[in-house]
Amino acid sequence: MAAKRKVSLQAVVDFIDKERPRDRSGSIGDVIGLAQSMADALESAIARHDRVLHVEFRSMMEQIHTLRQDVVTLRPDQMRSDRLPEAGRELEEIVNATEGATNTIMEAAETLMAADDSDHAAYKALVDEKMVEIFEACSFQDITGQRVAKVVRTLTWLEERLASLAERLRVDEIETPEEETDDERRRRELILNGPQVTGAGVSQDDIDALFL
């Protein structure tokens, strides 16, 4: 770039050397000629920059086109309108079914706890009735298991597509500083880890040992 600028300026210098009168005075014609020479030099420089910018913009456009195609393969429309809302609905159904079953079971247990057992036959009939209610309520487990499987399938579908996109974009080559969100900071400060998978957390026996 510096060499090119030197060449352009040299054209101006040459013009001045060639055209200026010997007595070093100048006319309006000299000034116009000088301006024309400078404009020519600038035009040449701009033309060169135009070619560089053109190549760079074309490269950017190609990258954007490729990125768009990669995003399309993620099926964001289907993800937004179908898969993720459906997974959310399944989770809500799971919570509702679990809560409903728990309430049914607890109501049965509370009824039995409060029941009058002085009449043995009536008490046994009540126990039998409540036991059937408890068995029926436990059937929620089968349905929630199937709902959980659907949610897992959605998460797997999403994970596979995101992994594929990340690989094509080579995002693992980009180092990004991890910024902590407000929610993450709150969870860290208040030590909110949530339930652990079986075997990952400390057992009640381990906890008891800490309190001896």
Add this chain to the structure above:
Amino acid sequence: MALDLNMPVLVVDDYKTMVRIIRNLLKQLGFEDVDDAADGTEALAKMKERRYGLVISDWNMEPMTGYELLKHVRADTGLAKTPFIMVTAESKTENVIAAKKAGVNNYIVKPFNAQTLKGKIEAVFTD
């Protein structure tokens, strides 16, 4: 401090079903006076209104967690000696250690059974 089945017990949990479970278990153990609060803020307000003999609290609640409630209770000279049991799904060692440092009397990890609850309550009042 002796265990008194007539003492008021405060159960703090944002999950109504868990409150109901603990309430029923306490009833089975002989406790009749059981109150509840949905988070640390409500619990702290109730504790300033009434002297509870025991607090059984979950950890993960909003806006005030059980851990924050514990620290508030221990920092308040009027409440500092209230027995406090944490009943929570938070089962990482760092949680247990933090709770112990903050002055919790005992720690129960969910899911738990009636025998565990009974044992921990008894341990708090025999220490």
